Amino acid sequence: MSASTHPLWPLDRVLASPGRAELTPDAAGGGALLSLTGDWTLAHYKALNARAAALRARIGPEVRIDPSALGAIDTAGAKLLHSLLGAQRLAELAADASALPAERRALLKAVASALDVEAAAPPRAGNALADVLEHVGRTMGVFWQHVVGLTGFIGLILETALRVMVQPRRWRITALVANLEKTALDAVPIIALLTFLVGAVVAFLGATVLADFGASIFTVDLIAYSFLREFGVLLAAIIVAGRTASAFTAQIGSMRANEEVDAIRVLGLDPIELLVLPRVYALLLALPMLSFVAMVSGIVGGMLVSALTLDISPVMFLSRLESNVGLIHFLVGMAKAPIFAFLIAVIGCLEGFRVQGSAQSVGEHTTSAVVQSIFVVIVVDAIAALFCMEMGW
Structure with a gap:
């Protein structure tokens, strides 16, 4: 199948400036290739988030991730990658020592772990009396420590x-x-x-x-x-x-x-x-x-x-x-x-x-x-x- 007739063509870009993701046909695997390039940082978060929302539905299990050209990344960019790729794909990317340096894999693991804990936490039911009693208990604990x-x-x-x-x-x-x-x-x-x-x-x-x-x-x-x-x-x-x-x-x-x-x-x-x-x-x-x-x-x-x-x-x-x-x-x-x-x-x-x-x-x-x-x-x-x-x- 030629590039012009592939269902994921033409090229989708998240950002025209530093942070960018390109979704193209995968010549090696026959599926699709998501190339992560440029800087995924807070400075480009707004534009990255808008285009990532458009790409999110098109990232299936057959899509291969290529982070070899990924530039700088911070916690905001890591969170965006988590929402774009999903927890499982991000964990696989963070575990691949050949894809990313150790410090970037550590950052992705930390962000994924924090987001998973936040998502797993059950919603807290509001109760005025319980909140008051909790506050009193915490205050008494602090007082006792003093x-x-x-x-x-x-x-x-x-x-x-x-x-x-x-x-x-x-x-x-x-x-x-x-x-x-x-x-x-x-x-x-x-x-x-x-x-x-x-x-x-x-x-x-x-x-x-x-x-x-x-x-x-x-x-x-x-x-x-x-x-x-x-x-x-x-x-x-x-x-x-x-x-x-x-x-x-x-x-x-x-x-x-x-x-x-x-x-x-x-x-x-x-x-x-x-x-x-x-x-x-x-x-x-x-x-x-x-x-x-x-x-x-x-x-x-x-x-x-x-x-x-x-x-x-x-x-x-x-x-x-x-x-x-x-x-x-x-x-x-x-x-x-x-x-x-x-x-x-x-x-x-x-x-x-x-x-x-x-x-x-x-x-x-x-x-x-x-x-x-x-x-x-x-x-x-x-x-x-x-x-x-x-x-x-």
């Missing part, structure tokens, strides 16, 4: 701290002082200002509510109790969580992304000892001092508002503060500061070590560190409040 990771990291820090404590030559005083300056001294202005304003707001609320009962003098007790027991340490911890935990995560995460942590390990040094302990110690010292500043600043703000709106002079304010507010309230507030500091520092450093190596990962874990730190601080503060109430403190 709890296990956090407790394990705390144990690692404590073990390293005890080991280093008995070896004074390994103490890193310079790193401790540098971190103490960043976490404590640089944070004093913002904490003092914010707690001063919150103290003024609390005094305004007390003046508004208590004045109706003729008990404006109890505004002093309200300000003192709230800032000595709760607001002073809690506001300081929340500000430190947003300011310092994020900094710890970004610093260690950037080192992870730049493979500096791996370099420290290669040098035979311990990243926990070098990167974590100085930050933990610095925050353990910084947060109690910042909490004291917050307490004093909040009380001063409340005292100023009391003097301006309630005619409670500073002398009367301090006199009632001394006579009616016990030292136990100050001690309860200060006792929570080291606990908050340790948890904030541990979470910030742990999220830094979880960074995978990209800028996006650094941002995600920095956000996670801030959210986790604030969440843990508030939960622990609530537990401490319940404990102190039961103990009568």
Whole structure:
């Protein structure tokens, strides 16, 4: 049979530019020959897909495939070949070592395997309740993983701290002082200002509510109790969580992304000892001092508002503060500061070590560190409040 009378003639072309498929009579086998030539890439996908759809119905089992002139191919081109030839023919082509180089056969096998898995997956029936329960289950699983990771990291820090404590030559005083300056001294202005304003707001609320009962003098007790027991340490911890935990995560995460942590390990040094302990110690010292500043600043703000709106002079304010507010309230507030500091520092450093190596990962874990730190601080503060109430403190 001549070429002009063959049922698959004339020539069909998928693309006039690089990617092309020619369906011609097969002189050797007497059937038809599909010659794959040019580049089958994403750049030519639209035209290739249109012509492949026209050829797909004409590719029968008698058609022989010739990929000897095939140029570049990517996953888009491999997917198009899968739709054109079918899974079985593509698998035969990928198994023929004489037809294609090893890297192209590997690409075709990977794409065919992925498409076969996708096609074999049964359609998922929608169920709102099941979706909600699945989401809750996944969330609880992630939460449990975070709890296990956090407790394990705390144990690692404590073990390293005890080991280093008995070896004074390994103490890193310079790193401790540098971190103490960043976490404590640089944070004093913002904490003092914010707690001063919150103290003024609390005094305004007390003046508004208590004045109706003729008990404006109890505004002093309200300000003192709230800032000595709760607001002073809690506001300081929340500000430190947003300011310092994020900094710890970004610093260690950037080192992870730049493979500096791996370099420290290669040098035979311990990243926990070098990167974590100085930050933990610095925050353990910084947060109690910042909490004291917050307490004093909040009380001063409340005292100023009391003097301006309630005619409670500073002398009367301090006199009632001394006579009616016990030292136990100050001690309860200060006792929570080291606990908050340790948890904030541990979470910030742990999220830094979880960074995978990209800028996006650094941002995600920095956000996670801030959210986790604030969440843990508030939960622990609530537990401490319940404990102190039961103990009568």
